[in-house]
Amino acid sequence: MDDLKFGTRNKRGDWAPSAHAEIAPFWAWPPQVLKVLKWLVGYIWPWNAFHMAVTLLYWYCIIPNVETMKTLSWGWALWLYAMNGIGIFVMYGAIEFFYYVKRRQGSRFKYNAKFPADNPSDVFWFKSQNIDNFLRTYVFGISMWTLVEVLMLWAFANGYAPWVSWSDHPVYLAFLVFITPAIHDAHFFFIHRAIHWPPLYKWVHSVHHNSINPSPWSSLSMHPVETFIYHGVALWHLIIPSNPIIGLLQLHLAGYGAVNGHIGFDKLELTEGATLDSHAYLHYLHHKYFEVNYGGDGLIPLDKWFGTWHDGSKQGQAQMEARFEQKIARINARQNPKS
Ligand SMILES: [Zn+2]
Numbered sequence: 001m002d003d004l005k006f007g008t009r010n011k012r013g014d015w016a017p018s019a020h021a022e023i024a025p026f027w028a029w030p031p032q033v034l035k036v037l038k039w040l041v042g043y044i045w046p047w048n049a050f051h052m053a054v055t056l057l058y059w060y061c062i063i064p065n066v067e068t069m070k071t072l073s074w075g076w077a078l079w080l081y082a083m084n085g086i087g088i089f090v091m092y093g094a095i096e097f098f099y100y101v102k103r104r105q106g107s108r109f110k111y112n113a114k115f116p117a118d119n120p121s122d123v124f125w126f127k128s129q130n131i132d133n134f135l136r137t138y139v140f141g142i143s144m145w146t147l148v149e150v151l152m153l154w155a156f157a158n159g160y161a162p163w164v165s166w167s168d169h170p171v172y173l174a175f176l177v178f179i180t181p182a183i184h185d186a187h188f189f190f191i192h193r194a195i196h197w198p199p200l201y202k203w204v205h206s207v208h209h210n211s212i213n214p215s216p217w218s219s220l221s222m223h224p225v226e227t228f229i230y231h232g233v234a235l236w237h238l239i240i241p242s243n244p245i246i247g248l249l250q251l252h253l254a255g256y257g258a259v260n261g262h263i264g265f266d267k268l269e270l271t272e273g274a275t276l277d278s279h280a281y282l283h284y285l286h287h288k289y290f291e292v293n294y295g296g297d298g299l300i301p302l303d304k305w306f307g308t309w310h311d312g313s314k315q316g317q318a319q320m321e322a323r324f325e326q327k328i329a330r331i332n333a334r335q336n337p338k339s
């Protein structure tokens with residue numbers, strides 16, 4: 001597929017989309033009904049529908065029964081770790097294998113023309129972004145994810161959290177399912193903004209930002225503190241009246257959903273003519289420029305409200321540069337108060 005019909009390529013070979021990111025259209029006034037309806041289809045299909053299907057598979061085939069989960073034990077915790085590990089290996093590994101190892105579409109639709117495997121760097125374990133990111137995913141990422149999962153399920157099983165049943169409140173729970181991506185967006189924005197505070201950045205978040213040119217294995221390559229609070233989004237379902245299956249969906253939006261920001265390609269070519277949108281560009285810009293797009297893709301447009309939105313346009317770039325200049329001026333003024 002000709003990616004230049006959808007974007008431009010610079011001298012370095014980096015590709016950028018022509019269409020600029022927009023916040024979710026239901027924030028617009030007056031309401032744009034048709035646009036909202038079209039957006040709704042993309043909201044559900046394919047990514048959120050995928051997470052819902054995986055969650056149902058977990059609930060019926062993987063999650064132990066409630067009696068077992070009343071007692072904390074290594075047995076079912078390790079079982080869940082193994083299942084999460086296999087799930088991530090299949091999903092992330094498939095994207096890595098076809099698009100980064102086999103390079104089936106070369107660098108078409110690729111934001112950064114370079115592939116991490118071709119650029120060894122001292123910042124990574126064994127000088128390899130892939131090995132470093134893969135190991136961190138399994139040692140810290142999936143273990144903290146599983147810890148949150150075990151705590152949440154154990155709390156539900158013991159009645160420590162308000163467990164709402166589907167037969168009593170189907171409409172309320174369906175609504176809660178519908179807004180799980182919004183809960184994710186808001187939670188992610190605020191924890192992410194917090195770990196960009198310089199002392200926390202240095203201690204915690206810099207690990208994730210070592211990957212300036214992210215690839216699938218970068219998604220959950222985080223410091224253990226970050227990956228715990230990131231997956232901790234599921235613990236909101238112990239506070240709000242909810243149901244463990246929705247808590248699990250919330251967890252999967254974080255765990256399996258993390259890959260979306262780190263695919264590195266705007267579109268994955270599936271077959272001749274059929275592509276899958278990654279929704280990766282906003283978070284790619286975050287990895288490139290650090291201080292923009294702390295949240296997701298504008299579902300809850302907190303970046304817009306806090307002035308850190310970069311939609312990929314020239315105007316977005318100019319706004320970011322103006323903000324950086326102001327920041328430098330403030331730092332200079334603090335260091336040289338008399339000048
Ligand atoms: Zn990232």
Ligand SMILES: [Zn+2]
Pocket residue numbers: 192196205209286290
């Ligand atoms: Zn960050």
